[in-house]
Amino acid sequence: MANQQLFLGIDCGTQGTKALILDTLSGQVLGQGAAAHSMISGANGRREQDTQQWLDAFTQATHQALAAAGVDGQAILGIGVSGQQHGLVLLDDQGQVLRPAKLWCDTETTPENDRLLAYLGGEDGSLTRLGVVIAPGYTVSKLLWTREQHPQVFERIASILLPHDFLNHWLTGRHCSEYGDASGTGYFNVRTRQWDARLLEHIDPSGRLQSALPELIEAHQPVGRILPAVAAHLGINPDALVASGGGDNMMGAIGTGNIQPGVITMSLGSSGTVYAYAAEPVVSPQPSVATFCSSSGGWLPLICTMNLTNATGAMRELLELDIDAFNALVARAPIGAKGVCMLPFLNGERVPALPHATGSLFGLTTTNLTRANLCRAVVEGTTFGLRYGLDLLRANGLEAQSIRLIGGGSKSPVWRQIVADIMDTTVICTEQSEAAALGAAIQAAWCHSGSQQSLADLCERCVKLDPASETRPITEQVAASQKAYANYQECIATL
Structure with missing residues (x-):
């Protein structure tokens, strides 16, 4: 031992x-x-x-x-x-x-x-x-x-x-x-x-x-x-x-090696979060950006959407689909779901700031009301909320070369591609999808060492990226995703 x-x-x-x-x-x-x-x-x-x-x-x-x-x-x-x-x-x-x-x-x-x-x-x-x-x-x-x-x-x-x-x-x-x-x-x-x-x-x-x-x-x-x-x-x-x-977000940051500037962590859990390390408390004028402290000695500007896999899960239950069948339908529908736009605010919403909103479907016609388009629309709608938040973080000076993706949704290759295209940024998963539990264990080692081991060294050794999951944006899909995102913004404006 x-x-x-x-x-x-x-x-x-x-x-x-x-x-x-x-x-x-x-x-x-x-x-x-x-x-x-x-x-x-x-x-x-x-x-x-x-x-x-x-x-x-x-x-x-x-x-x-x-x-x-x-x-x-x-x-x-x-x-x-x-x-x-x-x-x-x-x-x-x-x-x-x-x-x-x-x-x-x-x-x-x-x-x-x-x-x-x-x-x-x-x-x-x-x-x-x-x-x-x-x-x-x-x-x-x-x-x-x-x-x-x-x-x-x-x-x-x-x-x-x-x-x-x-x-x-x-x-x-x-x-x-x-x-x-x-x-x-x-x-x-x-x-x-x-x-x-x-x-x-x-x-x-x-x-x-x-x-x-x-x-x-x-x-x-x-x-x-x-x-x-x-x-x-x-x-x-x-x-x-x-x-x-x-x-959980602070521990997820440690568990994805997000302890210095340049890395963005995006979590596709029951809620969605996007956050990045900052050495100084540069408070965004945007109310939706929470400039929390990190659990590694700095700050962690963060946005959180209330609806993510809870919304995709509700759609799966409604249509009685297992995860594989759901993902297959998402992949079958085109980007923008032929004009079907879902605002998946089943729980109210924090980003965009619409606490009293409910979920809604826009753009339904006799030809586009299909199971595939509904499945695609719920995944896109939740991801657009994260894009909205990422834009707020970028406006506050955040830069990132890639996004580290965690949470249940990150296991879906279809969803990873949708994220890469909508964010126009390469995404990669960490090998350990339970990033918060991993971060907690790494932090325990850091506390135990009396800070003799640097947190950066521990993260270097214990946080591993999964090269097979790396997903790059595809140029023509980025353009189509941008149009779909513009449609989402127009739907938001009607609320």
């Missing part, structure tokens, strides 16, 4: 928890595991999860990954946790969870967000004060909603945690947060890297919320050692260090 250095990376997402075992000496992922979560949904945009599911899934996925890797859990040196951003977990003074976690995709708190935004002086005021424009998914409106809808719960709040902070607390007993995930709360200033206490006092003048905030730590700092009982429960080394961890 002396020729291995083993780390556990965990990614607790909306749909499930993934675990992987990384040997940082060889740079190889030795084994993986996964367990699903379910959602509590309501007609008014409620999207919540029972936090116990996360703990059960963490345990199950870890056991699976250790078994798949064929390694002894006692050899694990450290753990890194990636978590879905913006979620709100509330604990009482006994450390007990007070209610289900409200998630990033919850839009029930839109009225509260609107009121908080007005208090901040609108989008410009929010940008000036925080460096980001608060959106309904962010944590801050969830706190105001809790105060108004569940005053008894609100009175008992002793600790306010994000999903990854909650998992770190379960592992170590310590309440802390790092700057990357903290920047998505809406009560954190991304320029100064400090909590905005005045905003929390506006929600509750007693000052209780401020005292419930976790301590902020740097990305390279470990939270501490795992608790002996949790180590025994997971079957891992009781001396394992727990890294600072971070939000």
Whole structure:
């Protein structure tokens, strides 16, 4: 075992928890595991999860990954946790969870967000004060909603945690947060890297919320050692260090080697994200660009679309298609789907900024209403949202030679070509599609080394690109895609 250095990376997402075992000496992922979560949904945009599911899934996925890797859990040196951003977990003074976690995709708190935004002086005021424009998914409106809808719960709040902070607390007993995930709360200033206490006092003048905030730590700092009982429960080394961890996008950046300028990561998950590393907090005047902190010591300007594989999945279910049949139909339809344009805003939308929008189909005729065109239109519609966001990032000075593609959608060669053509940029997948779990494991190694190993060296060794997936834009398809994108923009203008 002396020729291995083993780390556990965990990614607790909306749909499930993934675990992987990384040997940082060889740079190889030795084994993986996964367990699903379910959602509590309501007609008014409620999207919540029972936090116990996360703990059960963490345990199950870890056991699976250790078994798949064929390694002894006692050899694990450290753990890194990636978590879905913006979620709100509330604990009482006994450390007990007070209610289900409200998630990033919850839009029930839109009225509260609107009121908080007005208090901040609108989008410009929010940008000036925080460096980001608060959106309904962010944590801050969830706190105001809790105060108004569940005053008894609100009175008992002793600790306010994000999903990854909650998992770190379960592992170590310590309440802390790092700057990357903290920047998505809406009560954190991304320029100064400090909590905005005045905003929390506006929600509750007693000052209780401020005292419930976790301590902020740097990305390279470990939270501490795992608790002996949790180590025994997971079957891992009781001396394992727990890294600072971070939000899924921040960990995805590390897991795609996106820790210096020039790389763009694009994630095709249930939501879509595009982000790139920046050494300075150059805040975009565009409200849709979130200049979050990274979990590697810099900043991570990012755009997020609310609808991606949730929309393609809904179309697949409607037409009763498996993934292969769906992809075959997408490939059969021409670029632009013969004029069928889908705005896939099933969940409202963040980019373009249309929180109250619903999904719609434009351009249907008796001749173009085919299954193939519908399938093509939903893939193009979701990808156009990412193009819209990429244009915003480029307008803010972002340059990139290629796009590193991750997430479920990246496994489809048809979709990769559509992305390359619409973005007019070469795309390539990383070998390890679970980029957030990989990034968490790499960050754990970085924290464990006391920063003796540079993060760049670890990424160099552990992040591998898949040359077979490299997809270049095709000139005539770029031109056709540009026309289809112009049609999409015209459809957006009608909303």
